[in-house]
Amino acid sequence: MNSTWFRRFTKTAGRGTRLVCFPHAGGSATAYVDLARTLPADFDVVSVQYPGRQDRYGDAPFTAIAPLVEAVADELAHDLAADPGRPYALFGHSMGALVAFETARLLDRRGLPSPQRLFLSGRGAPDPLNRARGLPEEDADVLAEVRKLGGTDQSMLDDPDILEIVLPALRADYRALATYRWGGGEPLATPLTVLVGDSDPMVTVSEAGTWREQTSGDFALKVFAGGHFYIGDHVGEVAAAITEGLLAGTTAAAA
Incomplete structure (x- = not known):
């Protein structure tokens, strides 16, 4: 895979399904290091590295x-x-869920093979009426939103030198x-x-369930204790949910 766009955090690439992971707004490929190393070694887990961050x-x-x-x-x-x-599958969290979904739709319009399964986390389905939730535009408001959502990288917001590096990507992602x-x-x-996390301030469990309308295939909703970045506290359970979903697809194909 193109080393500009994709990162692999395991020592070897599994021979089974390739799982492509899409980060959240302001996030980078390294958001999925723990998940990549927790999933079964048979899977080939790669993370998308959006432009404007890290390397x-x-x-x-x-x-x-x-x-x-x-x-x-x-x-x-x-x-x-x-x-x-x-076979391949897509996993996206927050903004990454939207990018993964739209990527799957574009590949479908091009007549290319579909993902084995989509895993969409921390976001509700697109609103058919385009009633956009008020998103911050000023830097101070963007940072306040990021602080509210939590996550494991909050300390970077208090370091002016690091903030100068990460803010352009955050600003661009929120604009997108x-x-x-x-x-x-x-x-x-x-x-x-x-x-979805059961106390996510960005999306309710009910809103997460609206994705059901976006597939004619199998649908599963997994609810975890925690907020927007619940994954950090439930890496093993998330890995199990992904494994379950991919094995279900394999079983169905073999039936």
């Missing part, structure tokens, strides 16, 4: 969802052509979310597993 700090971040989706889909299309028949509009479309045939 891609010199690349301008995207300020709209559509071109980001286009770029990721191009990379995945190349890999699908290079390794035909290799604020300008996103749901274009509609038929439900995917791809099965969905939706994951």
